Amino acid sequence: xxxxxxxxxxxxxxxxxxxxxxxxxxxxxxxxxxxxxxxxxxxxxxxxxxxxxxxxxxxxxxxxxxxxxxxxxxxxxxxxxxxxxxxxxxxxxxxxxxxxxxxxxxxxxxxxxxxxxxxxxxxxxxxxxxxxxxxxxxxxxxxxxxxxxxxxxxxxxxxxxxxxxxxxxxxxxxxxxxxxxxxxxxxxxxxxxxxxxxxxxxxxxxxxxxxxxxxxxxxxxxxxxxxxxxxxxxxxxxxxxxxxxxxxxxxxxxxxxxxxxxxxxxxxxxxxxxxxxxxxxxxxxxxxxxxxxxxxxxxxxxxxxxxxxxxxxxxxxxxxxxxxxxxxxxxxxxxxxxxxxxxxxxxxxxxxxxxxxxxxxxxxxxxxxxxxxxxxxxxxxxxxxxxxxxxxxxxxxxxxxxxxxxxxxxxxxxxxxxxxxxxxxxxxxxxxxxxxxxxxx
Amino acid sequence: xxxxxxxxxxxxxxxxxxxxxxxxxxxxxxxxxxxxxxxxxxxxxxxxxxxxxxxxxxxxxxxxxxxxxxxxxxxxxxxxxxxxxxxxxxxxxxxxxxxxxxxxxxxxxxxxxxxxxxxxxxxxxxxxxxxxxxxxxxx
Numbered sequence: 001x002x003x004x005x006x007x008x009x010x011x012x013x014x015x016x017x018x019x020x021x022x023x024x025x026x027x028x029x030x031x032x033x034x035x036x037x038x039x040x041x042x043x044x045x046x047x048x049x050x051x052x053x054x055x056x057x058x059x060x061x062x063x064x065x066x067x068x069x070x071x072x073x074x075x076x077x078x079x080x081x082x083x084x085x086x087x088x089x090x091x092x093x094x095x096x097x098x099x100x101x102x103x104x105x106x107x108x109x110x111x112x113x114x115x116x117x118x119x120x121x122x123x124x125x126x127x128x129x130x131x132x133x134x135x136x137x138x139x140x141x142x143x144x145x146x147x148x149x150x151x152x153x154x155x156x157x158x159x160x161x162x163x164x165x166x167x168x169x170x171x172x173x174x175x176x177x178x179x180x181x182x183x184x185x186x187x188x189x190x191x192x193x194x195x196x197x198x199x200x201x202x203x204x205x206x207x208x209x210x211x212x213x214x215x216x217x218x219x220x221x222x223x224x225x226x227x228x229x230x231x232x233x234x235x236x237x238x239x240x241x242x243x244x245x246x247x248x249x250x251x252x253x254x255x256x257x258x259x260x261x262x263x264x265x266x267x268x269x270x271x272x273x274x275x276x277x278x279x280x281x282x283x284x285x286x287x288x289x290x291x292x293x294x295x296x297x298x299x300x301x302x303x304x305x306x307x308x309x310x311x312x313x314x315x316x317x318x319x320x321x322x323x324x325x326x327x328x329x330x331x332x333x334x335x336x337x338x339x340x341x342x343x344x345x346x347x348x349x350x351x352x353x354x355x356x357x358x359x360x361x362x363x364x365x366x367x368x369x370x371x372x373x374x375x376x377x378x379x380x381x382x383x384x385x386x387x388x389x390x391x392x393x394x395x396x397x398x399x400x401x402x403x404x405x406x407x408x409x410x411x412x413x414x415x416x417x418x419x420x421x422x423x424x425x426x427x428x429x430x431x432x433x434x435x436x437x438x439x440x441x
Numbered sequence: 442x443x444x445x446x447x448x449x450x451x452x453x454x455x456x457x458x459x460x461x462x463x464x465x466x467x468x469x470x471x472x473x474x475x476x477x478x479x480x481x482x483x484x485x486x487x488x489x490x491x492x493x494x495x496x497x498x499x500x501x502x503x504x505x506x507x508x509x510x511x512x513x514x515x516x517x518x519x520x521x522x523x524x525x526x527x528x529x530x531x532x533x534x535x536x537x538x539x540x541x542x543x544x545x546x547x548x549x550x551x552x553x554x555x556x557x558x559x560x561x562x563x564x565x566x567x568x569x570x571x572x573x574x575x576x577x578x579x580x
Contacts, residue, residue: 053554122471
């Protein structure tokens with residue numbers, strides 16, 4: 001595109017003519033006239049166009065035009081205060097998400113082949129077999145180019161984050177737990193957005209509201225009694241929605257009562273459990289009294305081998321633990337551990353508690369099995385950040401446990417350790433047909 | 442080099458202007474990546490070497506872009522941890538496209554606070570034609 005077209009899109013702030021611009025190739029050597037124009041454009045006191053993050057004005061600068069003198073002040077204002085409404089995550093989140101995709105382009109069997117073939121053809125100037133359809137403006141009946149289809153980015157069954165483990169031997173950044181929504185949606189589809197799921201939504205859509213609530217819930221300052229209503233209202237007020245859309249969001253999506261962890265996050269968690277083929281027992285879906293019992297936990301280890309921390313508990317036929325406590329149902333092992341000191345338990349990094357944590361949300365492996373069984377795994381692994389905490393997880397109520405889990409995730413080290421058996425990850429991607437068809441256990 | 446240019450010893454720098462030459466930037470150099478694969482003894486090894494070289498180059502340009510963007514959030518890449526960002530030093534970043542820019546070069550320019558372009562510059566932000574998702578904080 002031309003510089004003018006780029007300026008209309010916002011990629012360029014100022015288009016300047018230069019001497020000899022009608023000649024091709026452009027003249028060599030310094031163009032002092034052009035450089036003088038650049039210099040004049042950024043002189044002190046001269047009003048300029050700048051990037052959006054430079055337009056956010058500090059209170060004392062309201063009404064003052066943007067000049068080179070105020071740019072950095074506005075940018076600091078943007079980073080410091082505008083971020084407070086949970087709509088601007090750190091840029092490192094975007095970076096990690098992009099690099100994750102680039103890793104797939106570099107090494108994934110399907111996508112890397114596509115990249116390497118195109119790169120080789122470009123560098124070696126190999127003659128193209130046909131005109132790319134985007135250039136064939138005269139023939140609209142041509143089959144749509146591959147690049148214009150969502151399947152162009154398809155990686156088949158691939159667990160999110162696996163590329164870091166498989167191709168680099170590293171853990172993936174913690175930010176990837178919830179940064180999926182930062183990806184640009186080139187071909188939007190109607191996607192059910194779940195609180196703890198990855199959401200690919202355009203900002204400004206009604207689902208962006210849910211996205212904000214997700215981030216609020218995920219923040220390290222999570223508090224069961226925190227009233228999210230005011231935080232969400234702040235976002236709605238600061239958003240670029242039209243007044244009508246704003247009213248629509250508030251009216252339809254903001255509950256009449258205060259939006260708390262109990263009233264918003266837990267019901268969404270139940271939806272996620274069902275989506276993963278887990279059926280919470282009836283009492284668990286009731287959160288009124290918050291008195292649900294949690295499966296017995298293995299205390300944090302001061303012992304030797306990780307596998308020795310795994311405790312195996314067999315449920316009764318009606319889904320109860322032998323001591324009478326109810327449990328959250330949990331998918332079973334792909335290859336069921338044979339005993340409580342089965343090393344595969346620790347190798348898979350099983351979560352601390354019996355509460356199921358969807359893989360997509362927390363990047364931790366689920367355990368699945370095709371064998372019918374009512375056995376469930378309650379285990380802990382010192383390899384996980386959770387178990388390094390001195391205090392054990394709370395067991396008085398499901399919401400306090402949920403809070404504990406989310407706080408651990410927020411406080412855990414930047415890098416989540418990779419599983420030893422990365423092969424298992426290929427079965428743990430959300431939407432796996434076996435998992436979805438399994439239904440209740 | 443950007444870190445060197447903006448060190449306190451350079452004096453009070455208020456603006457960092459990236460001018461480019463006959464063209465501004467086309468992102469990572471694909472011929473460098475192709476050259477990295479020359480030592481391979483099989484097509485599979487060639488792709489592996491090219492993939493590793495691509496990864497190294499992408500991270501390098503991402504470092505530059507992240508430095509230019511100057512995010513003040515504590516959650517940032519390791520090489521920036523504990524350092525003042527450009528905006529905290531009071532430095533405005535300006536990209537001046539005297540010539541063409543493509544792919545990562547466009548994203549690098551767009552990460553600057555002010556972008557100026559010559560009227561005859563051609564800008565091509567696309568990654569997809571190369572089969573790449575793209576990086577450089579373009580999203």
